[in-house]
Amino acid sequence: MLVLICGILLMLAGIWTMLAKKNLIRIIIGFSILDTGTHLLIVAIGYVKNATAPIIDAGVKLAAAPNGDKLVLGKVVDPVPSALVLTAIVIGLAVTALMLAYAVRLHKTRGSVNIDDYEEQKW
């Protein structure tokens, strides 16, 4: 629950940074904060009370089902949000790199990182 609230607060802070700041680099930092907040939110949704990581090793109780299969008895968290966040982190990194490259390119062509100098972008 605390993680969920932290995630939402980070998302709001990120949106605020993206909208209020004029510097391109700060806008990208705002995007990064928003990204992290979303990750926290998704991870918090997948949490189960008193559960451990979804890796079935000696710490998770196993039992034998009647048909010979293994039955997982120990509590583990939902693996799907973890898998989503795992890839989202790497994609976020790549997208941030792309945005930074774009900022470098803009600075090279117009010599400014202030969004006000690119009138068609934002006011």
Add this chain to the structure above:
Amino acid sequence: MIKQLLTVLAVIGVAWLLWPFLKEFRTPASLNPLATDYIQGSVNDLNMPNVVTAVVVTYRGLDTLGEVTVLFLATAGVGFLIRRRELSGAKKRHATEILKTGATFLAPLIVMFGAYIFIHGHLTPGGGFQGGVVIASAMLLLALAFTDFEFSHRLLSWLESLSGLAYVALGLLGLVLLGVDAFLDPRFLPLGRWLHLFSSGAVPLIYSCIGIKVGSELSVVIDSLRGKGDTEC
């Protein structure tokens, strides 16, 4: 003034959007049926202890293929936007002896640790994406310590292309060997013994391909953002 007001309104709007969710949300005490099914399937059908890897590589394998494509596109975009010939930048000072010695000692170890992470992706926390990032961090260390260090672009692009091709080929191999609905199904290789390195079918191979691909792509990104020299991709 109006701009600030609108910004405040936008933030409040998003908060209002998320508020009902926050109010209703209770941390569940048990898993939903889908997650239970994934966990049982990972343990019994795939013989894989790490359920997250089972979801990423097998159950949602097509999505992962898409994400690898997104990563490739972002890398291509970075390479397209920054031509390193133009990035001359300030004169760089040479690194100290301590940093150089430390980097030469640590870089091979970091690369080896990255390889360990993606090869053991089906057993321990971690996998292709994390291992690839660790390998790219070794490249970053080298780039910081040796200002005139040149990455072999031919090697990186070959590694990237070959591992991407091998990933798709492994997926298609499942389709050929197991039947029409088995794209990216790793069970055409023996499932092996529980908690052994050579288990879970083709998952270690697929995750190694992803690891090498992510590592080489992020190394290209680091190299592009570094300045000096030139790049042909």
